[in-house]
Structure formats: structure tokens, C-alpha cells
Amino acid sequence: MQKRTFILITIILSMTFVQCASSQFSNYITxxxxxxxxxxxxxxxxxxxxxxxxxxxxxxxxxxxxxxxxxxxxxxxxxxxxxxxxxxxxxxxxxxxxxxxxxxxxxxxxxxxxxxxxxxxxxxxxxxxxxxxxxxxxxxxxxxxxxxxxxxxxxxxxxxxxxxxxxxxxxxxxxxxxxxxxxxxxxxxxxxxxxxxxxxxxxxxxxxxxxxxxxxxxxxxxxxxxxxxxxxxxxxxxxxxxxxxxxxxxxxxxxxxxxxxxxxxxxxxxxxxxxxxxxxxxxxxxxxxxxxxxxxxxxxxxxxxxxxxxxxxxxxxxxxxxxxxxxxxxxxxxxxxxxxxxxxxxxxxxxxxxxxxxxxxxxxIDGLPQSQLPIPEAPNMLEIKNVGLISWQGSTGAQSYSLERKEEYVNDWVEIEANADDSKYQYRPLYNDKTAEFGKRYFYRINAKNESGVSGYSNIVGPVEVTEKMIVDEMENFDEVFQKEGELKLLVNEDIRKAKEDRSRLTGKGGSYIIYQIPGNAVKIQVDYFVSKPDSTISLLKGSSVADLSEFTPGKEVFSFAKNDYGFFDAVRLTDDIQSEGTKFLKVELNEGVQISRIEITYIK
CATH class of the missing domain: 3.20.20.80 (Glycosidases)
Incomplete structure (x- = not known):
């Protein structure tokens, strides 16, 4: 009985010590x-x-x-x-x-x-x-x-x-x-x-x-x-x-x-x-x-x-x-x-x-010289299901990241992005690997950087087989756009709270449009947009050439908030799983009261 009591007291004291040892504080503030x-x-x-x-x-x-x-x-x-x-x-x-x-x-x-x-x-x-x-x-x-x-x-x-x-x-x-x-x-x-x-x-x-x-x-x-x-x-x-x-x-x-x-x-x-x-x-x-x-x-x-x-x-x-x-x-x-x-x-x-x-x-305020930031700890790569949708958990104090990739059965890693940024996009994937090649299987890793140095590498994720690739347009510029026309405007902080903190959107007057050229056969299209005026819509057209575009009706899902303090816009997602081969172009026609958030075009070889 005495032995059991001694063991129990030892366990309790050990637990107390572990709890206290985890704290960096010795005093209450006075x-x-x-x-x-x-x-x-x-x-x-x-x-x-x-x-x-x-x-x-x-x-x-x-x-x-x-x-x-x-x-x-x-x-x-x-x-x-x-x-x-x-x-x-x-x-x-x-x-x-x-x-x-x-x-x-x-x-x-x-x-x-x-x-x-x-x-x-x-x-x-x-x-x-x-x-x-x-x-x-x-x-x-x-x-x-x-x-x-x-x-x-x-x-x-x-x-x-x-x-x-x-x-x-x-x-x-x-x-x-x-x-x-x-x-x-x-x-x-x-x-x-x-x-x-x-x-x-x-x-x-x-x-x-x-x-x-x-x-x-x-x-x-x-x-x-x-x-x-x-x-x-x-x-x-x-x-x-x-x-x-x-x-x-x-x-x-x-x-x-x-x-x-x-x-x-x-x-x-x-x-x-x-x-x-x-x-x-x-x-x-x-x-x-x-x-x-x-x-x-x-x-x-x-x-x-x-x-x-x-x-x-x-x-x-x-x-x-x-x-x-x-x-x-x-x-x-x-x-x-x-x-x-x-x-x-x-x-x-x-x-x-x-x-x-x-x-x-x-x-x-303490009379001390400013110290250097510590070198960041290694970030954490998240699961990758598509090479167009890559994300990671960033590191405190990191200013940028080096993203690397290697083929399966190949020893050498290749840097595919020297200054990846985890600050630009809100609540969605951070990186699209545009240079991945169809039919290959890749592993990915990442490290973090700041003025003080470079972290160790993250965990390795993969292999990820490239059966599909993506065009991802975050609406921060027109780099992904093949052709555009009309009064188009890129938004940063206008209506930003109502648009769920989205810092890169595209709006335009009636008759304005953007066209994407797809470097393969499109198999899925997703267009996300906010409605700033009731009943505002966009139109989608697809075809094998710019001269051969026809309008189609995608699936539509609306995400609406209940009564809230900020007046969030309705968020609308249009999706279409393209069954026919030969879709090489997508045209998006805007109307007043629409703010496009993001466009994803998934394509195969």
C-alpha cells in the first residue's frame, strides 16, 4: 500500500513539474x-x-x-x-x-x-x-x-x-x-x-x-x-x-x-x-x-x-x-x-x-538594440491532389518561400518558384505549378526565407501524378487572359469586406469580356464571382476557336450569408464539366454588378 501511494505521489509531482516546466514565467505581473x-x-x-x-x-x-x-x-x-x-x-x-x-x-x-x-x-x-x-x-x-x-x-x-x-x-x-x-x-x-x-x-x-x-x-x-x-x-x-x-x-x-x-x-x-x-x-x-x-x-x-x-x-x-x-x-x-x-x-x-x-x-522602449529576426522554422506542405492547387502552412517571420519539385525515381530537386508568397491570396490554394508535365509524377517540398537566413525543408508530399493541369486566374492582372475588351477594372480594396476580404477581383461594364486560350482540352470550368447588385449575372461561351464560340449554361451554386454586420455579397459559383472534346477557348462576358473573384480552367493533354 505504501509503495502504491509513493508511486501515485511521484506521478502527480511529475505531472505538476511537466506543467510548470512548460511555462516561461516565474512571476505574476504586479x-x-x-x-x-x-x-x-x-x-x-x-x-x-x-x-x-x-x-x-x-x-x-x-x-x-x-x-x-x-x-x-x-x-x-x-x-x-x-x-x-x-x-x-x-x-x-x-x-x-x-x-x-x-x-x-x-x-x-x-x-x-x-x-x-x-x-x-x-x-x-x-x-x-x-x-x-x-x-x-x-x-x-x-x-x-x-x-x-x-x-x-x-x-x-x-x-x-x-x-x-x-x-x-x-x-x-x-x-x-x-x-x-x-x-x-x-x-x-x-x-x-x-x-x-x-x-x-x-x-x-x-x-x-x-x-x-x-x-x-x-x-x-x-x-x-x-x-x-x-x-x-x-x-x-x-x-x-x-x-x-x-x-x-x-x-x-x-x-x-x-x-x-x-x-x-x-x-x-x-x-x-x-x-x-x-x-x-x-x-x-x-x-x-x-x-x-x-x-x-x-x-x-x-x-x-x-x-x-x-x-x-x-x-x-x-x-x-x-x-x-x-x-x-x-x-x-x-x-x-x-x-x-x-x-x-x-x-x-x-x-x-x-x-x-x-x-x-x-x-x-527597453533601451535595447533591435535584434535580428530568427531564421524561420520549416514550413509544412499540405496534401496535394492537383498540381494546380498547392498550399502550405507558412512559418512565423518568413518573408518568402522556395518551392521545389522532383520527378519520381530522380534524385535531383528543381526550384520551381524562388519567391513563393503566402500573403497574396485569401482562403484558397497558394500556388499553381504551370510547368508540371503531363504523365509525370512529382514530389514537392518547400523552405522558408527571411533576412536572417533559410529554414530547413518541409515534409515531402507526393508522388502527385499529372493527369490534369489548370489555368488559375486570381484577377490581380491580365497575364492569363488571351483577349479582352470593354471597360474592365481590377479591384483591390473597393467593397473588400463585402467581398469576403478578396483583394483581387475583376469588374466591368455591360458588353465587356475576357477570353482564355486553353493549352489542351478543357474538362472543367469554374467561375467564382460576387453579386454587388441584385440579379447581376455573367455569360459563358466556349468553342474550338474565337470565331466559333457558343453560349452554354453551367451549373450554378449560390453561397449566401444569413443576416450579418457586414452586408456580405452573395457568392456565386458556376461550374461545367465539359463532355465534348475540342474546347480551346472560354469567353466570360461581364455585366454591371458582378465582381469576378477567381477562374479555374482544368484541362488535359
Whole structure:
């Protein structure tokens, strides 16, 4: 019996050691007057928000009708490693989502009703905390949103059949929110076994995101949070641009924060006056700023540093997506989410320059020289079923990739693309191997590159037999087009959110057209387009020559969103499995109100 007890204790201690050993943190974050500390070391930061680190709001493949999904470990790790390589130390996620009226059954929310929670959604947050411990990046977690995007006061009130404004004063609704707070603070992480209130990767709790809360509500909620967890600091999350005396005096609010968009001059004035009010009393940081010209981002960041604030978080960074490429989120003012380390495809909103400023300042705020980026880790090749549809999971910090191919039974690898890019296309395959030869069988591998060097090679995928090849036109130029006519326009950021973040589309006035010449016999045609005006259509014609084209009726599938916040266009897919031989040309006639997203023409020898 004593031997069994000893073995059991040994196992428990071993498990505890493994859990603790996986964390890079020894201390809880603390504060003294207006400074934040990790042990004896002061903490200051320039970093980014990653709103979708724990809950994806932008999964927008062309055929998708539900943008919400839970992240996997690859996506979470890429996000947190991006913050680490940016020198950020800490990131801030968005809130816990709340079930909304009109949600379809396939939409997952964290809070499904009063005291009712979705375990899978919270497991995704558990995974965030596990990876945060391993990667050495801390996380700020706000409890509830002020806005409707992910559900907030309106939804909590609706659970009880009450109006939105009751959220701030109604005892029943306040107790419902406390159930959510209690559930998370006392939750045991399903991966690590660590309670959230004992997790050192948690930088701080935040009462919420941009809350228009009366102080009495904040006072009660702050006291309740601290009654459950006195290990972690608490941030006041309000919409106001001004710090209030009540917040400064409240013993349960440890850190104060404001968000700043719009006029940079006004923002700098507010930041400066707030710092004067709070100096020597409590830490103060800027929880969100950005969506302004690049130089103005630099000016606000310099103000954060020169005024002695604890830090600042630019809005916003999005990680890579598991099927290849990145998640995307267009904001406004011709700005979208940033993708580390920055790409030419983001030049239209100065992506690389903003990321470079953030990284420069993240080191500068600690008085350190900027280090080189680490050499990327090896990427991961995904399964290839057709040489026209190649994708890979990219590597954090990689700027480009070298894609290689070799024939079966041949030893030598051949580079087929020296600078493959995983940033250009959204939610679809990344590369079409145009040089593959019919009848051959190929293996593929890839490595990642940045300014510091080249990664090792990925896994090898194959053999892939070339029975079909493809013309793939992403509508970023007219390189694939044999002939065109009429008023055609390539779109980048016009209607970008409504068009599911598609950054390369083609539109045209009635009578305009494009023609493709097919270097083989076409066997399948797929045309994806968005409808920006009701009942708008396109016409397809095919034939053995340009002079011998006849219209045909393809199969049609429409992908429509239910009621949503962004007014997504209907996405229409036309497909035709061509039975007759000799189709060498395809003509696409456009009408007003159509935006072509992508065309695939599959052909055989």
C-alpha cells in the first residue's frame, strides 16, 4: 500500500513539474505606483492586439457562409510567435462572445445563456494560454464587449427579456455576468491543469472592451473580480478618452487604459493630459490605436514612450490560417489587419512600415538594440491532389518561400518558384505549378526565407501524378487572359469586406469580356464571382476557336450569408464539366454588378 501511494505521489509531482516546466514565467505581473513589474524588472511594451487569437471572426472562404470558427494550435502559435518576434511581450485578445438573436446553429459562442457555456470555445482559450506559457508571451483578457460584434450588453439583457441598458443596473443581469466571470477565473485549463487565476501567462484581466459603463457598475464588477483573483492585475476597459478620478482612486482597478482613433493631434493631447493626472498613482497604457497614417502611428508611439506610459497596443495583427495564407480583416481608411513580418501585397496600407515601427519601438522602449529576426522554422506542405492547387502552412517571420519539385525515381530537386508568397491570396490554394508535365509524377517540398537566413525543408508530399493541369486566374492582372475588351477594372480594396476580404477581383461594364486560350482540352470550368447588385449575372461561351464560340449554361451554386454586420455579397459559383472534346477557348462576358473573384480552367493533354 505504501509503495502504491509513493508511486501515485511521484506521478502527480511529475505531472505538476511537466506543467510548470512548460511555462516561461516565474512571476505574476504586479504594480508599484504607476509602474508594472515582472518580479523586480519593470515591464513596458509596444505590441499589437490579436482580437481573433482565441476565436476566429474572419473565416471567409468563397463558399463559406459562417465566418466564425475556433483556432487550432498552429494558428495560435503563429500569432503568439509573431508578437514575440516583434518584441511585444504581451498581446490583448478580444472578448468572450455571447449568443446573439439570429445566430445559426453552426455558430459557436462562449456564452450561450445565463451560466451556460460552450466547452469547445473555452478549450480554444485554454489552448491560447497553454501556448502563451510555452512561447513566453502574456495575454490580456477582457470579459465583455460594449459593442454588438461578438455580443455584449444587449445579448446578456436579451437572455432575460430586457433592454440593453438594463445590463448596467439590473441585478439579475449583473449576476449573470458574474457567473461568466466566475466560470473563467476559476476554470481549470483543460491542457495544463492550471486554474486561470493561477496562470502566470495572464498579464491582466480587463473589465471589458470600450465599455460605456457607469462607475457604480465598474466598481462592483472590479471588486467582484478581485475577490475571486488577487494574483492578477485588473484593467479598466472603458470607451472614454479621459481617465476619471474615481478610477484612479478605486483600489480594485490596477491599470487604466484608453483607446485612441481618429485625429492624432487630439489623441496625443488626451494621452499627455491623462498621464499628468495619473502620474505616480497607477500604470496607464493605450489599449488600442492605429488606422491612421503611418507617420502618425509613429508619433503616438513616441508619445507613449516619452510620457512614460506602461505601453501601447496597435490595432491589429492577424495570424496565419491553417489551410495556407493568413486571416484578414479590413477596417476602414484603407487599412486592414497586419500580417507579420509584412508583405508587398500589403503596400497599399503600408504594412511593412507599420510593423517595422512597432518592432523598432518594442526594443527601444527597453533601451535595447533591435535584434535580428530568427531564421524561420520549416514550413509544412499540405496534401496535394492537383498540381494546380498547392498550399502550405507558412512559418512565423518568413518573408518568402522556395518551392521545389522532383520527378519520381530522380534524385535531383528543381526550384520551381524562388519567391513563393503566402500573403497574396485569401482562403484558397497558394500556388499553381504551370510547368508540371503531363504523365509525370512529382514530389514537392518547400523552405522558408527571411533576412536572417533559410529554414530547413518541409515534409515531402507526393508522388502527385499529372493527369490534369489548370489555368488559375486570381484577377490581380491580365497575364492569363488571351483577349479582352470593354471597360474592365481590377479591384483591390473597393467593397473588400463585402467581398469576403478578396483583394483581387475583376469588374466591368455591360458588353465587356475576357477570353482564355486553353493549352489542351478543357474538362472543367469554374467561375467564382460576387453579386454587388441584385440579379447581376455573367455569360459563358466556349468553342474550338474565337470565331466559333457558343453560349452554354453551367451549373450554378449560390453561397449566401444569413443576416450579418457586414452586408456580405452573395457568392456565386458556376461550374461545367465539359463532355465534348475540342474546347480551346472560354469567353466570360461581364455585366454591371458582378465582381469576378477567381477562374479555374482544368484541362488535359
Amino acid at each position: 504594480r508599484k505606483t504607476d509602474k508594472i513589474y515582472d518580479g523586480e524588472n519593470q515591464v513596458r511594451f509596444i505590441s499589437f492586439n490579436i482580437p481573433n487569437l482565441h476565436y476566429i471572426e474572419d473565416y471567409l472562404p468563397f463558399e463559406g457562409t459562417n465566418p466564425w470558427r475556433l483556432p487550432n494550435e498552429y494558428e495560435i502559435r503563429d500569432g503568439l510567435r509573431s508578437i514575440k518576434q516583434l518584441g511585444g511581450k504581451v498581446t490583448r485578445i478580444y472578448v468572450l462572445s455571447v449568443k446573439k438573436d439570429g445566430d445559426t446553429p453552426d455558430i459557436i459562442r462562449h456564452v450561450e445563456g445565463p451560466g451556460k457555456f460552450n466547452e469547445e470555445a473555452f478549450k480554444a482559450l485554454d489552448l491560447v494560454m497553454k501556448v502563451a506559457n510555452e512561447e513566453g508571451v502574456r495575454v490580456i483578457i477582457p470579459f465583455v464587449d460594449n459593442w454588438h460584434w461578438w455580443g455584449g450588453p444587449k445579448e446578456y439583457a436579451a437572455f432575460r427579456g430586457k433592454e440593453k441598458e438594463a445590463f448596467w443596473t439590473d441585478r439579475e443581469i449583473i449576476e449573470d455576468l458574474k457567473k461568466t466571470i466566475n466560470f473563467l477565473i476559476n476554470r481549470k485549463n483543460s491542457y495544463t491543469g492550471v486554474l486561470y487565476k493561477e496562470d502566470k501567462a495572464l498579464f491582466a484581466w480587463e473589465t471589458g472592451n470600450e465599455l460605456a459603463a457607469p462607475y457604480e457598475w465598474t466598481k462592483e464588477i472590479a471588486a467582484y473580480i478581485k475577490s475571486l483573483d488577487n494574483n492578477h492585475l485588473l484593467v479598466e476597459g472603458v470607451i472614454a478618452k479621459d481617465i476619471t478620478p474615481e478610477a484612479i482612486e478605486d483600489p480594485n482597478l490596477d491599470i487604466l487604459s484608453t483607446h485612441h482613433y481618429g485625429d492624432p493631434k487630439y489623441s496625443i493631447e488626451k494621452i499627455t493630459s491623462n498621464k499628468k493626472m495619473i502620474a505616480g498613482k497607477k500604470p496607464y497604457f493605450i489599449g488600442e490605436y492605429g488606422i491612421i497614417p503611418t507617420q502618425k502611428i509613429r508619433e503616438i508611439t513616441d508619445t507613449i514612450m516619452s510620457q512614460g506610459l506602461a505601453g501601447g497596443m496597435i490595432w491589429s495583427l492577424r495570424p496565419r490560417e491553417r489551410s495556407g495564407g493568413f486571416y484578414h480583416h479590413y477596417e476602414y481608411n484603407n487599412v486592414e489587419s497586419y500580417r507579420f513580418p509584412g508583405f508587398a501585397s500589403g503596400d497599399w496600407y503600408d504594412e511593412k512600415a507599420v510593423l517595422e515601427i512597432a518592432r523598432e519601438k518594442a526594443f527601444q
